[in-house]
Amino acid sequence: MKVSKVRLLASAAAVAGSLGMGVVAMPGAATAAARDYGTPVADGLSSTTAAASCWAIKQTLPASPDGVYWLQTAQLVAPKQFYCDMTTDGGGWVLIGRGREGWTWSYNGQGSQATLRNTPSGPGAFAPAALPADLVQGLLGGGRVDALDDGIRVRRATTMDGSGAQELRLKTSNRAKWTWSIGGGVLVSDVVVDGVSRGGGNTQSWAYAGSQSLLRMTTNESSTHNYKMGFSYGNTVVGKNDPMSYLWQYTTEKSAIPFAQVFIRPKLMSSDYTAVPAEGLPATTLRPLMSSTTSDTTPWGVTGVEGGISGELKLEVETFAYIGRTMYVGGMFANVQKGANPGPDEKVHQPYLAAFDLDTGEWKRDFRPVLDGEVWDLQATPDGKLIVAGEFTNVGGAPHTSAVAAVDPLTGAPVTTWTADVTNVSSDGTTPQVRALDYQDGWIYIGGRFNRIAGGTPLSNLVTVGRTARVRASDGKPDGTWKPNFDGSIIEMDASDRGDRVYFSGYFKNVNGTPSSNIAVVSTAAGAPNVQGLGKWVPSIGSGTATYQQTIKEFGNDVWQGGSEHILGKYDRDTYTLQTSNITKSGGDFQALTEVDGVVYGSCHCGNYNYSNDLNYSNPIPYASDVNGIKYIGAWDEATGAYLPDFFPSALDTRSGMGPWELTADPNGCLWFGGDMKQGSWTGTAFQWLGGFGKFCPRDTTAPTTPAALSASNVTAGVKLSWAAATDNASGTLTYEVLRNDRVIGTTTGTSFTDPTPGLPATYFVRAVDDTGNRSATTTGLTVQPPPDTLVAYGSAWRWNYDGTDQGTAWSQPGFDDSTWSLGASELGFGDNDEATVVAPVASKHPITAYFRTTVDVANPASYSSLLLNLVRDDGAVVYVNGVEVARDNMPAGAPTATTPAVSAITLRADEKAAVSFTVPASVLVPGTNTIAVEVHQSDVWSPDLSFNLQVQAAH
Template identity: 50%
Template sequence: MSSPRHATTALALAALLGGAAVAGAPQASARTTAAAAPDGTASAKAAPSCWAIKQAHPGSADGVYWLQTPKLVAPQQFYCDMTTDGGGWVLIGRGREGWTFHYPGQRTAGNVRNTPTGTAAFAPAALPGDTVNALLNGTRVDDLADGVRLRRAANAAGTSWQEMRWKFKNRDDWSWTFDANPSHPLSSVVVNGTAYAGGNTRDWNNNNGSRRVFTYEWQSHGWQKGFSYGAGQTGGSTGSTSYLWQKGTEGSPIPFTQVFIRPKITSASYPAVPDAGASASTVTPLVSNQTTPLPWGVTGVMGTGTGEEFLEVQALSVLNDTIYVGGRFRYVQQGASGTKKEQPYLAAFDVKTGEWRPSFLPKLDGQVWDIQPLGDKIIIAGEFTNVDGEPNTTGMAALDPATGKVVPGWRTTFTRASGLAVKVKALDVQGGWLYVGGAFNHVSGGNPLSSKIWSVMAARVRVSDGRPDDTWTPRFDLPVVDVDASEKGDRVYFGGYFENVNDKPANSFAVISTAAPAALVPGLGTWTPSTPTANRDYRQSVLEYGDGVWMGGSQHDFQLYTRDDLTKVSGHITKKGGDIQASVVKDGIVYGSCHCPEFVFNGASSWENPVGWSNAHQIVWIGAWDAETGEYLPNFAPSIDSRLGDGPWAMTTDDNGCLWFGGDMNRGSWNSATGSYQWMGGFGRLCSTDSKAPSTPSGLRLAGTTGGNQLAWSAASDDSGSVKYEVLRGDRVIATTTGTSYTDATAPGAVKYWVRAVDDAGNRSASTAALPVEGTTTTANLLAKNATWKWRYDGTNPGASWTAPSFDDSAWSAGPGEFGYGDGDEATLLPAGTTPRHTTAYFRTTLKVADPAAYRNLLIDLVRDDGAVVYVNGTEIGRANLPEGTITPDTTALVGYSTNAEERTPVRFTVPADVLVAGNNTIAVEMHQYDRWSADLSFALTVDATLR
């Protein structure tokens, strides 16, 4: 090798190989340079903040810089204001009217950094909350010494500006919900250098003129959000060049505004990457925010009335390839204006295609509240008095899942005192029992039908035939709304309107033992309602997951408690609207639905005025929480809407990765192809996003040193079909590339590299093992390109031991490198023969080393056309362009190289020198063609070693 990075010291080489010293040989020298503070001008020079760049490089001008923190992981570009008030500000959002204040951000990060101001920046763009938190790198929002900076245009021409600083109070991580009500509190506000008392981000109103800022949507503004001035500010219009916007003559214009933060992070420590490589990491497995279109829905409502009793969908359940939809609907309907068929209360649809199943035609006389699959049947519960006119099907029936006919021999029927309507509202299965909750007093069932059993508002019946258990008879004083039977088999959770169970206090929530006679489980604490108002603390949803219990209902709360003693873990209040109506677990995430299209206050426990909350985030009819910790996951904000504002009252999941939801839902996500929102008939689905890591790149190698360390690797694969690669050096990412090579021109000396794949969703593969590169360290050449090798290319299998030092290769041919045919540059010409040619050629040579401990690493450069495996003393140390697993004489290369550059560029394997032994070492290589009609074959190999 002629590169100065691999210069050979003649004295050292002679001594180490056991030869004579060469008089007058130059001595190796080491050069060290103090690392300069990163200036953010390249990804490998990313700084931890704009502030750090300004402090280390005071002359830095306003512009785009590379930033990186341990939480940001990979370097990204941001716009830095390096002028105002000492500089060091990072721009996180900008725009005029039309801010959404959504946690996932608005438009793209490129919009924010590349168009920071000017009329082209009027359409709002904001960084995702995750990115802002990563820039903070653990700094609390209320610990920002300079607060959050708003730079607002002060006139229509954009020639005058107002500087405002918001200093937050009691705010941990980032949220964009400046318009929340109640809003984020401010401890102080500074306007153009003058300090004022605090207030809140929804409406800070010092004077109702140029110092006022309100962020909420306003009807007179056409429901547009922004950082509005007060009524005393003038000059606004809808003009495309006006920095002050107003819809008409309403006043209070919305100015073009930039939002900055200034985290003063000057250094960062990154977690060490093991030599064996970093583990894979995946994103939180949330379902998509975008609905998957469905061709059919349910419409119309049977009867007249309002409220939760008069919604299209109240029940969803999946059995095999069918989803069953129950409620108070009247029709099944194809599309927004298509075919409409009358089929009240219960219908079935294909779970994959969403097509209606017209063969499933049960006839009911009342609405369905719940559906429970039981293998070869479905159990429905509701307010009906019969199904298909069959006797003893009041409130519950077992149906054939294909036809909807009542299953013979399976019966359960309910009655209620004083002529009140039976309402069976909730079902769940545990072991051989089906647990039931609702509004009833007596139950009978089985075949033959049992006598009536007094079991008030709750019961359990046999899965096999519907016969009630007369030894397990709890007594609730008011109706049950939801039931969840523990997977652990010992208890059942009930939520509803009740105040007493078995004549003992149990305020809206009860935990009952599965052992007869259905006693309350002892030793549990009491849950805490969100309001002291009597009869406004009812529970509508109960759910056990792992060692926790989730419950929700009125007033507007969703709470997590420990299973063992009912200690509260977390609480959340939704507002405006908000009673939690249903919950389900998928992939370790709890989804809770509600009539809540605005905000959720996390850490709050009281309503109507939440206090003690850690953050406020957007919630859109359905929220997502970490099922174990109770942490709210603000990246989930589905694009859906509700006809009357009642939201989803039922949810379930299927085996295809989808979350189904139903209620009075009438609108799905935006369809860019049609330029309209997706129609939704009562129910919809949100399917899984990608949370699977790509495969690991392979074959990381040093391909050369011209212009820097030239890295190359073999591609990874991913289900999404698209990946990029992160190059790590010294335990942090220095570059991201879409190709399979990268040249590091900034390496400080001896370094280690890793490479991993990242897909579009942010899932990261495991990384390669470390590739040590010695930089300017002196190397010794141990094996030259023209060394003599024994070779064999005759189509025979040399046997399993051919790579071992003890193998007898005395009958093999011998010659100097390079080897091959078809290119004209071979020192030893192999017999090409006629096609089809032999797939594999075998090569062996001996390398004599006096003292292996004198070397640190071997640098093995391999010319291969097409694929090869390299062995040292019988152990594989690397392969190129060949599949994983066992290699046989018939194994072909993965790809065929067609260009001279591909065939002649060496592949480098860097391996520890401890693979060598003192004395003779055997190097063995097997070369594999891509196909047996190939016109050429090439093999050459050199071995250098870095000196200790």
């Protein structure tokens, strides 16, 4: 460590002061002062001393009080601050959530993490705040929730003034990862209330022996509580709608919601970190997923339902299709509109079908198709036509454009060279309806409610069909050899990208005379036979007769299908064996599916919970492997079928609760969703207005560049690291993570960081992290050794002799008796008026050689790699360690004597005061006392000055 000038002057002044008082005593050997650079205690008081858990801090330092501490596990990655309860039941609890009414049970948490830790209790903590689920999982250090010895701790107020409290311990069963979907019914094997076991159940509604008092917990929403959720008591417990009451109720409904705190106590004493190789770590990026926190800009939308008709199947938006940079929107809407408060000419009657710029969202006014009925589906053809399907009788008054037609993508006018004339001959006069379209291998597959079709130009080839057909994409002429027969309406279809089959879902019971309830798989071969060797799909349990399926899509080797009652299943393509299943409640029929970058997105009129690997619609809670929140659109890993709860568009809202009935990915990778949508994400001042549809775009999955030019220096405060800034592809603030050896020890938004507890030697790395969580590659490792220990400081006391006597060679040896020599602090010399000790008068003849000796104790010389000698001499000098010459400067070769002059006179003041440096192997040192000896030689006996000072530092 560098010794500051202030310290040097103070040391020299202290010795000089002693000399001036005439009380000079030869000190014993100086001891090399070494700072302790061992591993710091993980006390949690700084990011560099973060502990694995509150429990670890309490076990290591039992006197630790309640408060905010730094915690870190390998799964948390970077150290973060949390509130620790160090008192209750032995302490070691970490606070993960708290609040009164208004819990959202969101996977992504709620409120501010800083507010949570800094305001753990009191009326200022009544607004709920909860850590994101992945952060809670990080606190578990890779452990399971059901492995927590103490379960989940909930502390609930029992009195309005907060003076009383109840302690619950919720022992979970079969719970691997943390979920905040407490209102959805997490299974608990036991609930311990104030130390007494009261039996198990689930967190949605639990009670001991039917209690309606304090031995009840209800967490789902209730209209009597104005849909505010929390840890409610039974209906005999009274609260107050008051900002200071610890028990809340909306009006007079009772079942008070108390202020509650949620803790867990992972008993981690350490965490397993992976060593970082010297070359550093590669970049890591998040998996592709839509950003559910921000819905992209859609300034225009569609509003109203044409004719004022309402209901589940009469929604503003039912379908999308894009051609080039234009997105076409179809449905039952009446108008196109800009924003919630349109200006002049910003709300235009343009029912059923409209076009919007795919990038800016601006309405394309030149596209003005004229239809007289609902649009159910759209399909773009490779040659640039837009095929429209629905329940209209004509497009622009053109003949043979009932239920399905081609329109010009620029104007919306019917394309007269493409005709597929659809009719429905029935005794009840039911009009034709085309609900579904798909393109594959030159064919447009159509499905719905019709039984006759003719097409082509000129119109010909009338074919009798059974609610589905395929027509040439080029002109609409039907294929008379492909005529599967369905006995009920088709809702959705998907022609496989492999070209061998078509999937159907709907309200049918038989296909081609073979039982095939609600879903079917038909070959594309002539004759349209059913695909053989497939098992039956599995409906939800308790769905009764409502088993119709509304959406079906093939992705890779899997087929996903969903519908009533609230079921979404993933099936093997080859066998149709069920692989995973999901149930949503409350609300919930699945309505649309699409896949983007390995993620399946499914929409439903659901706004509560998704129960994974479940089939039980009647009571999904006991059978689910997991429960997480869902809000109109959910995301699943296509390969595994696992629900991805971090996609949670919590701000979405609808006109009538129907949700999206169409999902489409555009060329930018964004997900368009359409239905009765009215609200998107929070913009900072208000919720985004949506007119029937919106879109989510992919979150950033590109890592920042690697920081460059990492450097380090030992400073008084520790080790200071500096680096050149990284860059990122997206706007936002980059954070830098500083790693020491195998873990992150701190973060900063600047380009420097000081490690106050370095534990040297240590290897440092730095990487950049963007707002989304993508991490750059780290720098290569920079190893920092402890700063050198100063064995002999400038200003140290030295024994000296300057009487002209030739001391021979014994004087430099450890055993030499120098007790009769004078004692003084360096700098020693004469003639420059800056000496701490003057060794001779000025302006007289002097001896050629002055001799200096000191000693230093070194406990373990093997801990040092080398010695650095910083020698101030005027004129020449030879330095010895334990009698061995280790350095000489401005001296002739050979053994010097008392009369050997320096090679030359040093006359410049700057040269006289400049130190010359030498690196010496530390092997010259011995354990214990070491002797440092220096002889300084003048160039001649009339030299007007002499200077000597020496600093000896030992490098590790």
